[in-house]
Amino acid sequence: MAPSPSAAAGADAGKPLVILPGPLFPELAAGLDGRFRFVLAADADEGTAAEARAVLVAALAPVSADLLGRLPKLELVVATSAGVDHIDHAACRRRGIRVTNTSEVFAPDVADYAVGLVVAVLRRVAAAEAYLRRGRWAADGDYPPATKVSGKRVGIVGLGSIGGLVARRLAAFGCVIAYNSRSPKPSAPYKFYSSVRELAEESDVLVLCCALTEETRRMVNREVMEALGKDGVLVNVGRGGLVDEAELVRCLREGVVGGAGLDVYVNEPAVPPELFGMDNVVLSDHRAVITPESIQGVIDVVKANLDAFFSGKPLISQVQL
């Protein structure tokens, strides 16, 4: 399914041109088959680059100022992800290039995983599982009591489509929800904190669901972790860069924070090896977003955004940069 310049010149002639910074994953390629003329950025000659109006970014392939500079007529960048931190915001803003994402599509899966991590960390599900599978229940007796989920104060950083669903789900567990975001949301029935440190101070669990931007990079630093406290739990389903990772490892080791559920890391797929021996953390491989259901949703949203753009209609999921 890899696009090639020869195909572009042949059967695809007349179809809207879309530049790809990296190859499409098979399901997406199959889902969009026959509708567009795809050209890999690396294969695009100057003439092709000069006429391109749209870019489609599979997964988290970087869209640098360099690449954008090669595409003088570019108007649209379609992302297949919820977060768009891999796309150069400043360059897009300057040139009025619009960016679309898929966070609505991913929201239920990310929110489910975030709740799964909250329960797994507080109730020690992964550690209790390992205890049982090693035969220790029969040999060494009951697994020690863990921490209750119901009634905990949960602070959500970023009350967008994902954060909103996390809030709704954990409220049904009897948790008390508060949040931090760029500005208060008048429609949200939860308490707003203007700083993450204050939110951490008032929370037993802090869930990171916000976008990674220059303002949010390393927003969870030592001060925030100290405010969360020794019984506090950090869950990150946003981006690794939201957390000072080295400091998090230190805080977990020193007992400054009580535990963590982490789906994302600073240098994926590298995970700080110190975490591997800790039974108060639950780790995963940046997979909260991905299920067959969400992949189908991505295909639908990408298709709808591209179709809307090329027929001059309003975009489905434009991001405010």
Next chain:
Amino acid sequence: MESLGVLLVAPMNAYLEQELDRRCRLFRLWESPADRRDEFLRAHAASIRAVVPYAPHGVDAAMIDALPSLEIVSSFSVGIDRVDLAACRARGIRVTNTPDVLTDDVADLAVGLAIAALRKIPQADRYVRAGLWKSKGDFTLTTRFSGKRVGIIGLGRIGLAVAKRVEAFDCPVNYYQRTKQEHPSYTYYPSVVELAASSDVLVVACPLNEHTRHIVNREVMEALGPKGVLINIGRGPHVDEAAMVAALIDGRLGGAGLDVFEDEPNVPEALFGMDNVVLVPHVGSATHETRTAMADLVLGNLEAHVAGKPLLTQVV
């Protein structure tokens, strides 16, 4: 209640043990060797007026016979299937349990296990810890939890708490119970097989008794099907464990999240090698917060009994 002789059948909670020791005359059954417990009971039979058992260590007819002064069994659990209720009734011995205080914990774990089983959370954790993300790439794709049809066997306190939680995930709720009660937003099925056939996730949340032993049998598991997931936070004997292991091996059942087993603490070894199951060692109510609340309820029942006041949570 300094004069109340209380037999604690096993170590179950440090706070409970400390308070019983402080407030009563405490006898610790486990301190005598297993082959000399009859002797131990005989020696203290005149003094023991109360027994505190918990889920895996109950009170059988033999123990009741051995304790002629027994007045009350105050169980450190909500389930009292290991207490011989008939023998208690016959002797006029009162029985209390610890309902309500553990409802949230068990429901939290039930939903946590359902998400963990569908999204393979412990499996992904093992994968990352083994360094496989870096060396072999992403872990396997898993199914969405939101929107799945959740079937609940037994819409009592725990079942309703599970229903309330999964509603927030936009999961349609189906249920079965022996005596139908109206729940306008949930769909009733008159049999467990029909419930399983119409559900993606089946949660066992009913009490264990002669009607519910092996309520999840081969036929039910086949109705749940190769994509279905069984969650048991009730009691091990609710499920025909051998049939479940066979169904999981053959792929007739998709997966399971299990907190309870038929012969605890023994778990069928065949499950240890499976990647489509999440197994935890009967930790449904195992949180510091809830264990303290359960201990306070056991103590409160014993105090009410001694003071001649109504018991807080009387079963018999």
